[in-house]
Amino acid sequence: MNKNPQYYLGNENLPTPKAEFEWDAEMLKHLKKSQQNLLYFAENFFYIISEKGRHPITLHSFQKKALRQMRDNRFYILLASRQVGKTTMMTIYALWNACFNDDQRILIVANKEGTAIEIFKRVRMAYEELPNWLKPGVTEYGKTSMTLGNGTTIGISTTTGTAARGQSCNVLILDELAFIDEHMVSEFWKSVYPIISSFKKSKIFISSTPNGTENLFYKLYHGAINKTSGWEPGRIDWWEVPGRDDKWKEEQIKNLGSQEAFDQEFGCQFLQTGESTIDDELYELMKNSCRDPEYIFDDGNYLLWNEPDMDHIYTVGVDVSEGVGLDASVIQIMDITDLTNIKQVGTYRNNKISPYLFTKKLYEILQHWGNPIAAIERNNCGAQVVDNLANEFGYRNIVTFAPEIKGRTYNRLGVVAHTNTKYKGVVNMRYWLTQNKSVSVRDKGLVFELKNFVRYPNGTWKARQGDYNDDRVMSLIWALIVLESSVTEKYFDIEKYDDNEKPLILSSLDYGIKQFVDPLSVYSNQKSGENFDASPILFGNIDGMGTEISDLEMDGWETLQ
Numbered sequence: 001m002n003k004n005p006q007y008y009l010g011n012e013n014l015p016t017p018k019a020e021f022e023w024d025a026e027m028l029k030h031l032k033k034s035q036q037n038l039l040y041f042a043e044n045f046f047y048i049i050s051e052k053g054r055h056p057i058t059l060h061s062f063q064k065k066a067l068r069q070m071r072d073n074r075f076y077i078l079l080a081s082r083q084v085g086k087t088t089m090m091t092i093y094a095l096w097n098a099c100f101n102d103d104q105r106i107l108i109v110a111n112k113e114g115t116a117i118e119i120f121k122r123v124r125m126a127y128e129e130l131p132n133w134l135k136p137g138v139t140e141y142g143k144t145s146m147t148l149g150n151g152t153t154i155g156i157s158t159t160t161g162t163a164a165r166g167q168s169c170n171v172l173i174l175d176e177l178a179f180i181d182e183h184m185v186s187e188f189w190k191s192v193y194p195i196i197s198s199f200k201k202s203k204i205f206i207s208s209t210p211n212g213t214e215n216l217f218y219k220l221y222h223g224a225i226n227k228t229s230g231w232e233p234g235r236i237d238w239w240e241v242p243g244r245d246d247k248w249k250e251e252q253i254k255n256l257g258s259q260e261a262f263d264q265e266f267g268c269q270f271l272q273t274g275e276s277t278i279d280d281e282l283y284e285l286m287k288n289s290c291r292d293p294e295y296i297f298d299d300g301n302y303l304l305w306n307e308p309d310m311d312h313i314y315t316v317g318v319d320v321s322e323g324v325g326l327d328a329s330v331i332q333i334m335d336i337t338d339l340t341n342i343k344q345v346g347t348y349r350n351n352k353i354s355p356y357l358f359t360k361k362l363y364e365i366l367q368h369w370g371n372p373i374a375a376i377e378r379n380n381c382g383a384q385v386v387d388n389l390a391n392e393f394g395y396r397n398i399v400t401f402a403p404e405i406k407g408r409t410y411n412r413l414g415v416v417a418h419t420n421t422k423y424k425g426v427v428n429m430r431y432w433l434t435q436n437k438s439v440s441v442r443d444k445g446l447v448f449e450l451k452n453f454v455r456y457p458n459g460t461w462k463a464r465q466g467d468y469n470d471d472r473v474m475s476l477i478w479a480l481i482v483l484e485s486s487v488t489e490k491y492f493d494i495e496k497y498d499d500n501e502k503p504l505i506l507s508s509l510d511y512g513i514k515q516f517v518d519p520l521s522v523y524s525n526q527k528s529g530e531n532f533d534a535s536p537i538l539f540g541n542i543d544g545m546g547t548e549i550s551d552l553e554m555d556g557w558e559t560l561q
Helices: 025-036 038-045 061-072 086-100 113-129 182-197 216-225 246-256 259-265 280-289 355-368 382-391 419-435 444-451 471-483 485-491 548-554
Strands: 047-050 053-056 075-080 105-110 138-141 145-148 153-158 171-175 203-208 232-236 295-297 302-304 314-319 329-335 342-350 373-376 453-455 461-463 492-497 503-508 537-539
Touching: 025 038, 025 086, 038 053, 038 061, 038 086, 047 113, 061 075, 061 086, 061 232, 075 086, 075 216, 086 105, 086 113, 086 153, 086 171, 086 203, 105 113, 113 145, 113 153, 113 171, 182 203, 182 216, 203 216, 216 232, 246 259, 259 419, 280 444, 314 355, 314 382, 314 471, 329 355, 329 471, 342 355, 342 444, 342 471, 355 373, 355 382, 373 382, 373 471, 419 471, 444 453, 444 471, 471 485, 485 492
Parallel strands: 075 203, 075 232, 105 153, 105 171, 171 203, 314 373
Antiparallel strands: 047 053, 138 145, 145 153, 295 302, 302 342, 314 329, 329 342, 453 461, 492 503
16 A cells, blocks of 8 residues: 555655645746747756766757657658667657646557567656656556556557557657568558557657668658658768767777678668678679689588698688488688688588587598687587587587677577677678678589578578578688687787778687698598598697507507608
């Protein structure tokens, strides 16, 4: 039971409709101005949290313009750079409308429940920071909705929820619409839009950064720009924010990894959906640089364009499949000794090998290249390969690359292919492949997959729909992930950076003795028809290995003197 009927659950920042105040002339003046002037309300009473702590918002000119457009238009769609406060502007209008209009139903919709709750937290904090005499009292106050004494409610929903379907709504706010899955938002839109638009005074506000061209946000925004709909368009560019200049832009491009990533995140550019990883010009160059392998092993599954060199630095990327004849398990071997000329030196591809047998094959091939750093995708059956390689074979040079989800890092051995990690991987690959143009690809199959590895409407990258695969591409992405800024320093000494703050000269960290098993001592080159029937040979400096040498000799190994 509420002991003090003036406050909701005893919280002095939550007055109830029964709360009483002693009014003075100053309060009445603020109340009248706030009711009449949205910008006055925002700059005097709307609080935000920043690095300075909690404080009243200071509106920039572009934010004032956007708020006026929301005030003056029923249907408003905002294309905006990241980190310009677009969500905050939507919540300012929602709270202002809730405080000074009776019987309103305001709904905030996001793609995920967690995101919607986070936005609603901002509304609740801003409401609590308002002077009690300025705001209507509350009758209900929860994590997902609040009801005020004037009959107005503010709630949240997702596009998969039913909160808005079949019901009236005075203000609908859609946050980051371009990033809501198209199949979800289309059904939601069909059911909600007719109901809201049928009320003459209802409003819909949409804000988002761009995310391809095959989604509802793109269609609505371009309809507004072309004046073929009743929507009022708004746009906020990165350079409108004080302090953002060309130097800031250069830093962001370095941090994001490419100009393309900057264009989407900050440049308000709709990058073409269906765009290939490589353009036609690069595709032709890559096709022309392809050549037949020098060595063909293991019934054509294992191809080499160069022999292993004990003085070179290699990195290996691995994509694992179930081995049932569909997608393939692929090992991609890249020579990263010279980062201005990264070479594909070998590849293994087999769509019929089980994960168990593939682990043994992977370990065997890693020995050919001096036990290099290996980035292995651990999703699905890849976890079996990663864990067996580490536990049964004792392999230690396995990359750990995992996303941060809700503030916690999923720190498991191997590469966790999550939306965040895959996006970083694709951006990183495209930097070395298309922007730096420093990767020499020899495999025709990989070039074909790269051409048909495309951007989808939700911003993700994968093989084109139809009879296409991307296992070669994914293994290349993971092979190059060691050159991604957050990963490189963990596994290499970076002796020099290029102008984009990317590694230019690497040296291997001391992981012990480099050991190379010559693949020509294990396999016959099926290309030449020659037969090799020699015991495996261990290359490299073996001093200090102690009693392990005798064990190896008993197993048929020989040492080079």
